[in-house]
Amino acid sequence: MAALLEVKGLTTQFFTQDGIVHAVNGISYHLNEGETIAIVGESGSGKSVGVMSLLRLIPMPPGKIVAGEVWFQGRDLLQIS
Numbered sequence: 001m002a003a004l005l006e007v008k009g010l011t012t013q014f015f016t017q018d019g020i021v022h023a024v025n026g027i028s029y030h031l032n033e034g035e036t037i038a039i040v041g042e043s044g045s046g047k048s049v050g051v052m053s054l055l056r057l058i059p060m061p062p063g064k065i066v067a068g069e070v071w072f073q074g075r076d077l078l079q080i081s
Helices: 047-054
Strands: 005-016 019-031 063-072
Touching: 005 047, 019 047, 019 063, 047 063
Parallel strands: none
Antiparallel strands: 005 019, 005 063
C-alpha cells in the first residue's frame, strides 16, 4: 500500500541577523490511509515549524524550506506553485 503522506528529508531554516537557525533538520516519516500520527517533543524542538512546512506556511523571509519532499496522494506539495 502506498503512503497517503510521505515526508522525506524536510529541512527548514530561518535566516536571522545572528545567523541561521536550523528549525527542522531532515525529518522523514510516512502515514498510511487510516493511520494516526502524533508529533511530540520538547518546547522549541520544531514540531510547529515541521507541520507549517508541510502546508507551506513558513513566512519567506525569514524562513525557507531548503530541502526535502512532501508527498500527498502522489503529488509533491513543495513543487506546487
